[in-house]
Amino acid sequence: MDWQPDEQGLQQVLQLLKDSQSPNTATQRIVQDQKLKQLNQFPDFNNYLIFVLTRLKSEDEPTRSLSGLILKNNVKAHYQSFPPPVADFIKQECLNNIGDASSLIRATIGILITTIASKGELQMWPELLPQLCNLLNSEDYNTCEGAFGALQKICEDSSELLDSDALNRPLNIMIPKFLQSHAIACVNQFIMDRAQALMDNIDTFIEAVSPLWGPCILINSLSSNRLIPILVNGMKYSEIDIILLKGDVEEDEAVPDSEQDIKPRFHKSRTVTLPHEAERPDGSEDAEDDDDDDALSDWNLKLIPHLIQCLSDKKALVRSIACWTLSRYAHWVVSQPPDMHLKPLMTELLKRILDGNKRCLSSVATALQSGFLPYCEPVYQRCVTLVQKTLAQAMMYTQHPEQYEAPDKDFMIVALDLLSGLAEGLGGHVEQLVARSNIMTLLFQCMQDSMPEVRQSSFALLGDLTKACFIHVKPCIAEFMPILGTNLNPEFISVCNNATWAIGEICMQMGAEMQPYVQMVLNNLVEIINRPNTPKTLLENTGGPQAWALATPLPASWRCTSLRNIRDNEEKDSAFRGICMMIGVNPGGVVQDFIFFCDAVASWVSPKDDLRDMFYKILHGFKDQVGEENWQQFSEQFPPLLKERLAAFYGV
Known part of the structure; x- marks a missing residue:
């Protein structure tokens, strides 16, 4: 019954x-x-x-x-x-x-x-x-x-x-x-x-x-006058949205913090990947990109002032989403004359520091970015304390499950992700915070946690700390590398991806000192590459680690093929430096795949000067090694556009 x-x-x-x-x-x-x-x-x-x-x-x-x-x-x-x-x-x-x-x-x-x-x-x-x-x-x-x-x-x-x-x-x-x-x-x-x-x-x-797809294109071309009002109307919060988001509660500063305030249900741990871009067969898309940027700037000139006004809206949901939206445009705002947008934006954001609604305060912290520096220490310490308490409770539960409850590790995941955000946003400024804490010891434990989401966030934090303050990471490399190697398991794709990315960042810092640890990760990286249906983002991350440069020569074609389709960015720069380092260590190892390297080099629109010099020296070194006649025979295999780009940018 x-x-x-x-x-x-x-x-x-x-x-x-x-x-x-x-x-x-x-x-x-x-x-x-x-x-x-x-x-x-x-x-x-x-x-x-x-x-x-x-x-x-x-x-x-x-x-x-x-x-x-x-x-x-x-x-x-x-x-x-x-x-x-x-x-x-x-x-x-x-x-x-x-x-x-x-x-x-x-x-x-x-x-x-x-x-x-x-x-x-x-x-x-x-x-x-x-x-x-x-x-x-x-x-x-x-x-x-x-x-x-x-x-x-x-x-x-x-x-x-x-x-x-x-x-x-x-x-x-x-x-x-x-x-x-x-x-x-x-x-x-x-x-x-x-x-x-x-x-x-x-x-x-x-x-x-x-x-x-066809109906979408048809609707877009024939019915935009009817479609746009419908889309705009759909942007409004419905009554259900307002109830779920507690949008009817305008001032909640006096309400005690609940779990939901610091722990969103659909929390997504940071996954560090390279952007997944479409192939650019010629230079025409670059021109289109410039046009797109101009159009975007025109829209921004109209949109930003309206969003700044929305920061003072009487509705907390509007103030919150305006803060978040403006945070997405932070780089564009600071690139303009200060009086145009930056000063009025900062004035309104500072007013929102006094906002009586918690959601607004959270969005302000995102929008301020490095401006958060004066407030970071208590936030950092709170995160470290959350991680430490969760690990301690997990240990007590493991030893005495009849006496203690299992910890809710979502708290720890959120704390690790926030620490990653602080390390990424503060850069070198985070070093003094790390020096005064036991975060590296805690990170060592988190990297071995049984919960994949904890390991995923741990590896993201490790990568960010490696970039921001490697001086504190380096003494732990001998303990960290075996753990990273065992987590190169594509069955847990997000964990594997972050571990791969962290290895790449460590390699960039270690250089030749990475040699003793190469074998801990190399076999698993090779297995990932050879595995059918490996996600492209993971393939791109495996192309980056400079451990490849220190390892037994391996075909470079797979790295060049995947990396050529990525737009110019820091991750692509890092990956190509690894390839150039590999060629420098063992030039003979790339001879059979050199056409793939040439094709990948030509995919760059504007590499940094020192990277361009690396490309120039490798291309001319190969040409001088084989001789003019053999080079001409070799370059006859090139598609016309590839031949034109190499001649124009590198003189070969």
């Missing part, structure tokens, strides 16, 4: 939910500090919460949704201690009500499902994925949409696990289900990682999405 609530207990829970929505600070504090803690002492409190969410349809949607969000927080904090009947009841109610008539309730149930799944329950909830996939066949729109929403969240949070043997590769069944136009959002999570199940169905995927 289904669990049924006690009427008095139900009324008590409903009163709690009503009080939670009160604008009165004192009432909010009583709810958080007293009532919620008191009710959490009862094992079936979570049954009441799921009951209100799924069955009490007479209540208003915000109250029902809030019940689900409180339950979600309890799941994240205490799920391991839920009695099995309570956990089973929650799971059953979620699946039975994923097609609720309210889109807000469907979204809340989807969030709850993926939160349960993220607690390691994908393996312990075998009926979840099959039932959600079966619901996709429903003729009821709400049921189908709710199932899709839940699956999309699961795909976003657990894409690597879904493509592993741990769950018997459910993607083999799920991917064909997703191959419908309404399901592209689900499939998108697996495109960059080139999940094997998607690769097996790639022809079906292309066939399914191809018919969508």
Whole structure:
């Protein structure tokens, strides 16, 4: 028989939910500090919460949704201690009500499902994925949409696990289900990682999405007058958006910080990759890029003043998104005369430091970038403390699981990512903070954590610290390199990518001193290159490490072929310096692939002067070595455009 609530207990829970929505600070504090803690002492409190969410349809949607969000927080904090009947009841109610008539309730149930799944329950909830996939066949729109929403969240949070043997590769069944136009959002999570199940169905995927391209082009060309107003209208926050984003709460500075304030549900760890660009067969695209830049500047001149005005909007959501949007244009703003945009922008941003809304403050910190320097020390120390406490709790849980709860490592992931952001934004200024902390010791532990997301963020931080303050990283290289080598596993693509990037940054700093550590990483790098369907971004990162230059000569064709398609940037510069270093160490190793090197060199539009000199010396050195006649025979193989570019830029 289904669990049924006690009427008095139900009324008590409903009163709690009503009080939670009160604008009165004192009432909010009583709810958080007293009532919620008191009710959490009862094992079936979570049954009441799921009951209100799924069955009490007479209540208003915000109250029902809030019940689900409180339950979600309890799941994240205490799920391991839920009695099995309570956990089973929650799971059953979620699946039975994923097609609720309210889109807000469907979204809340989807969030709850993926939160349960993220607690390691994908393996312990075998009926979840099959039932959600079966619901996709429903003729009821709400049921189908709710199932899709839940699956999309699961795909976003657990894409690597879904493509592993741990769950018997459910993607083999799920991917064909997703191959419908309404399901592209689900499939998108697996495109960059080139999940094997998607690769097996790639022809079906292309066939399914191809018919969508033509109508998009036709609509864009024939119906722009009707399309643009629709798109602009869609940019407005709906009532549901405002409820979910708490946009109706304008001033929340007096409200105690909750988990959600510092830990977004869809937190994405930093993944350092090279940009994935289209091939440029000729110089015409460069001219187009210049035109695009001019057009962008024209738009910026009109757009920036409007966004600066929005920083003073009466709505907190508008102030917040204006701060975030302006942060994307920071480089352009500082490149203009200061009086034009920079001074009015800084004036408004500094006013927002006093903003009463937390979301605005977060966006201001992003927009200020290096201007955050005076405030960085307490933030840095808070992050280090979070990492240290989480590691300590994990150790206590491992040793005495009956006495301690498992830590929520999302806190540690967020802290590691914020430290990466500080290192990247502050550059060398972060050195004194690192010197006064034990972050390198903590990083050593995080790099060996069992949770892939922790390792992923750890390697990103290692790479950023290597760039910013290598003096503190260098003493740890002997301990770090074996860990980096063992994490060059493409099964965990994001971890592997960040480990590869960190190795490249270390190689750039170490130079010839890297020699003792080459064999720790070389074999795994070769395996990545030879592996079918390796994501292109990962191939590009493996092209960069200068460890290749110190290793046994290997064909350079794969590196040159992948790197030629990247636009000029720092990562491409780093990768080509590694190739040039390899040629300098062993010129004979590249002779058979020299045409690929020539083609890759010609892909540069404006290399730095010292890199251009490297190219010049290598090209002319090769030409002098083989002689004029042999060079002419060799260059006859070049396509006309390649021959023209090498002659124009390097005189060969």
